[in-house]
Amino acid sequence: DIVMTQSPDSLAVSLGERATINCKSSQSVLYTSKNNNYLAWYQQKPGQPPKLLIYWASTRESGVPDRFSGSGSGTDFTLTISSLQAEDVAVYYCQQYYSSPPTFGQGTKVEI
Amino acid sequence: QLQLQESGPGLVKPSETLSLTCSVTGGSISSSTYHWGWIRQPPGMGLEWIAAIYYSGTTYYNPSLKSRVTISVDTSKNQFSLKLSSVTVADTAVYYCASHFRTVTHYWYFDHWGRGTQVTVSS
Numbered sequence: 001d002i003v004m005t006q007s008p009d010s011l012a013v014s015l016g017e018r019a020t021i022n023c024k025s026s027q028s029v030l031y032t033s034k035n036n037n038y039l040a041w042y043q044q045k046p047g048q049p050p051k052l053l054i055y056w057a058s059t060r061e062s063g064v065p066d067r068f069s070g071s072g073s074g075t076d077f078t079l080t081i082s083s084l085q086a087e088d089v090a091v092y093y094c095q096q097y098y099s100s101p102p103t104f105g106q107g108t109k110v111e112i
Numbered sequence: 113q114l115q116l117q118e119s120g121p122g123l124v125k126p127s128e129t130l131s132l133t134c135s136v137t138g139g140s141i142s143s144s145t146y147h148w149g150w151i152r153q154p155p156g157m158g159l160e161w162i163a164a165i166y167y168s169g170t171t172y173y174n175p176s177l178k179s180r181v182t183i184s185v186d187t188s189k190n191q192f193s194l195k196l197s198s199v200t201v202a203d204t205a206v207y208y209c210a211s212h213f214r215t216v217t218h219y220w221y222f223d224h225w226g227r228g229t230q231v232t233v234s235s
Contacts, residue, residue, distance in 0.1 A: 031217060040221040049208050049225035050159065061223065093159060097219040101174040104159040 002026050002096050006105035013110065019081040021108045023094035028074045031098065038098035041070055041079045044107075045090045053092075054079065086112065114139045116209045116226035124203075124233050130196040134209030134226060141190045142167040147212035147220055148185065148192045152205040153228075160205075164212050164220065165192055199233045206230050 003026040013019040029038045037057035042050035052061045054070040057077055067082040081088055089112060094105040120132035134148070141148060149164030149172075163183040164172045173181055182195040196203060206228040212220035 034217070038215065038218050042222075049210075049228050050222070051225070052221060052223045055213075055221045055223075095159075095221065097215060097221050100172060100219050101176075102161045102219050102221075104161075106158050 001101060002029065002099055002103050004094055004096055004103050004105040006092075006094060006108045008108060009106070010109040010111065012112065013081075013084045015086065015112060016083050019084050019088070019110055021079040021092050021094075021110070023072075023077040023079070023105050025075045025077075025096055025098075029096045029098035030074050037073050037077070038096055039070075039072070039077050040095045040097065041068075042093045042095065042104075043088075043090045044093065050093060081110070084110070084112070114211055114224040116211065116224055118207060118209050118226045118229040120207075120229060120231070122230055122232060124199050124231060125235050126200055126233055127198055130194070130199050130203065130207075130231055130233075132194045132207055132209075132229065132231070134192050134194075136190045136192075136211075141185065141192065142187050145214060147172070147214060149183065149210060149212050149220075150194045151208045151210055151222065151225075153208070154202075154205040162196075162207075163194065201233050204231065204233045 005024045007022045039057040041054040044050040058070040069080050091107045115137045117135045124130045147164045150162040165183045180197045185192040208228045209226045210222040211224040
C-alpha cells in the first residue's frame with residue numbers, strides 16, 4: 001500500500017492568514033504518460049462526511065472557493081488556504097488514487 | 113446532483129455480519145462515470161477505504177478486509193450494499209458510501225458522499 005503522511009498533525013492560524021498542509025506519499029503518484037498526479041484533498045468538518053476540495057493535485061472541485069489551492073508533484077504535495085476563514089476550521093485529508101487500495105493521510109486539524 | 117444515503121442497523125453483535133445499503137438518487141448507478149463503494153472512519157480516527165463495485169458487477173476490495181467483505185449492486189433499485197462478516201469491536205466506525213470517480217487508467221477519488229451511518233459492534 002502507498003503510505004500517505006501529512007504534516008503537521010494540527011496547526012493554528014489567525015483569521016486571514018495562510019495555512020499550509022503538507023502530504024508526502026511513500027512512492028510517486030505521478031502517471032508520467034499523462035503527467036497527472038493521482039492525489040486528492042478533502043475537508044471534513046465535525047459530524048459531516050469528507051468533502052472533495054481538489055483532485056489531480058491542483059484542480060479545484062466545482063464550488064470550492066479559490067482561497068484553496070493544491071500544488072506539488074511526484075511524492076510531495078501541499079494544500080494552501082490563502083486567507084483562513086472561520087468556516088475553514090476542519091480536518092483536512094490527502095488521498096492517493098494511483099494504486100489500490102486508495103489510501104488517505106492521517107489528517108491535519110486546522111484551528112483558529 | 114448525486115445524493116447517497118446509507119441505511120442499516122446501528123448495532124451489531126461480535127462475530128455477526130454487518131449489512132449496509134446505499135441508495136443513490138439524482139443519477140443512475142449504471143453510469144459509466146462511476147464506481148460505487150464504502151469508506152469507514154473509526155471514532156476519532158482517519159479514513160479507510162473498504163471496497164468498490166462497478167454496475168457490471170466488477171468488484172475491488174481492500175486486501176486488509178477482503179476475506180470478510182462482500183459488495184454487491186442492484187441496478188433495478190439504484191442501490192449497492194456491503195456485508196462485513198465476523199465483526200469485532202475494531203469494526204466500530206462511521207461507514208460512508210461514496211461515488212468513486214473513474215480515472216480509467218488508475219483508481220478513484222470520491223466526489224459524493226453519504227452522511228454516514230454509525231455502526232457499533234457490541235454485545
